[in-house]
Amino acid sequence: MAPVARLAARPPGTTASPTADASRNVNKNGQQLGRKGMETRKRLMDAARRLLTERSPFELTALLITREAKAAPATFYVYFDDVQDVLYAMSAEIASEIVDLFDDDRLLRNPDHFFADSMRFVRAFNEVWDRHSDILLYRNLEADRGNPRFNELRTEGAIPVMNALSDRIGNAYPPNRRPRRGAVYAEAAVFFVALERLAAAVHQYPEDGLSADDLMEAQARILTRLLEPR
DNA sequence: TGGAGCCCTATTACCATCTG
DNA sequence: CAGATGGTAATAGGGCTCCA
Numbered sequence: 130m131a132p133v134a135r136l137a138a139r140p141p142g143t144t145a146s147p148t149a150d151a152s153r154n155v156n157k158n159g160q161q162l163g164r165k166g167m168e169t170r171k172r173l174m175d176a177a178r179r180l181l182t183e184r185s186p187f188e189l190t191a192l193l194i195t196r197e198a199k200a201a202p203a204t205f206y207v208y209f210d211d212v213q214d215v216l217y218a219m220s221a222e223i224a225s226e227i228v229d230l231f232d233d234d235r236l237l238r239n240p241d242h243f244f245a246d247s248m249r250f251v252r253a254f255n256e257v258w259d260r261h262s263d264i265l266l267y268r269n270l271e272a273d274r275g276n277p278r279f280n281e282l283r284t285e286g287a288i289p290v291m292n293a294l295s296d297r298i299g300n301a302y303p304p305n306r307r308p309r310r311g312a313v314y315a316e317a318a319v320f321f322v323a324l325e326r327l328a329a330a331v332h333q334y335p336e337d338g339l340s341a342d343d344l345m346e347a348q349a350r351i352l353t354r355l356l357e358p359r
Numbered sequence: 360t361g362g363a364g365c366c367c368t369a370t371t372a373c374c375a376t377c378t379g
Numbered sequence: 380c381a382g383a384t385g386g387t388a389a390t391a392g393g394g395c396t397c398c399a
Contacts (some may be wrong), residue, residue, distance in 0.1 A: 160384060163377075169385075192367060201387040206369060 134263045156207050174199045177215045186216055186267040214270075217278060218334045220268040223261045224286035230254060231293040236296065246348035255328050255345060262332035269329065287325075291317045298355050306359065316355060324348055 156162055162170065176197035180189055189212050191205045198204075209215050230236075230253050239248045258265055271279035295317035299307060307313070326347065331341045 156384085163384060165377075190367065190368085200367075202396060203370075203389095204385085204388055207385075211368080 157210065166208075169198075169200065174206060174215060174219060175199065175206060175218065176351060177212075177232045181263045186212075188192065189216075197252060208254065216267055217282070219264050220279065223257065223264060224282060226257050226261075227286050228289045230257075231290060236335075237293075237352075240357070244349060247356070248345070249354040251324065251345045251348045251352065254324060255331070255341065256306070258328035258332055260327070266329055267331075269325075274314050287321060294321060301356055302359050303335050320352060320355060 143167075156166060156170075160166070173194055177189060177194050180193055181199055188215065191209075191212055192202055194215065195205045195210070197201045209218070230250060234251060237243065239246070257296040268279050268283055272283040291314065294309075295314040298316050299310075302313075327344050329342060
């Protein structure tokens with residue numbers, strides 16, 4: 130249950146650390162990346178992305194990536210510590226896509242559109258997973274097994290979404306009956322963890338059990354209930 | 360069991376290219 | 380042109396598989 134506790138422990142409104150962004154502009158020798166360096170780093174990440182369409186993250190090697198990128202093995206270590214470091218960089222890029230789901234502050238605000246908005250949100254969330262399930266599954270696996278770097282990344286991606294959700298869920302309560310902030314935040318956390326777990330399961334076993342559409346509709350209905358006035 | 364061969368990671372040294 | 384940045388050949392060493 131560590132991820133839930135970790136998610137709930139971060140005070141709402143906390144911003145993400147700049148660590149991942151900062152490391153994109155400097156190579157492993159501490160040199161500032163120029164145009165060429167940026168291109169080479171991107172080429173290595175694109176190569177890793179291509180390889181992931183036919184291999185598990187655990188099968189990636191630095192040699193495979195550099196061959197795919199048409200670079201020398203040593204070049205890989207100029208930009209990344211190891212294969213996990215590339216996967217971390219790829220995970221960090223995806224985090225912003227999930228946060229972007231709440232770019233529109235009107236989302237999930239209008240009671241007339243609660244279900245439609247919920248469907249829109251749930252679909253958009255699942256689409257991100259659809260595009261990046263291999264990397265996101267790897268990120269969560271590393272986070273679950275106690276890798277602090279990946280755990281922080283997952284938390285940083287989740288916090289803005291949970292803040293947005295808990296803000297809206299809180300509005301469902303009349304001011305005189307509103308639970309304390311932490312309790313509302315916990316409701317958002319419970320919903321978010323279920324949302325993410327189901328997104329992971331659907332993409333891991335797409336042919337088994339309930340259809341993705343059934344699951345997404347059910348999630349949208351549950352979210353709608355959380356948003357409706359109590 | 361252990362030696363050979365192979366593949367991989369990781370590092371170093373050095374040369375090439377870019378930029379101000 | 381000098382310093383910064385980028386790329387890689389060469390190499391050491393570890394782990395794995397195969398085979399006698």
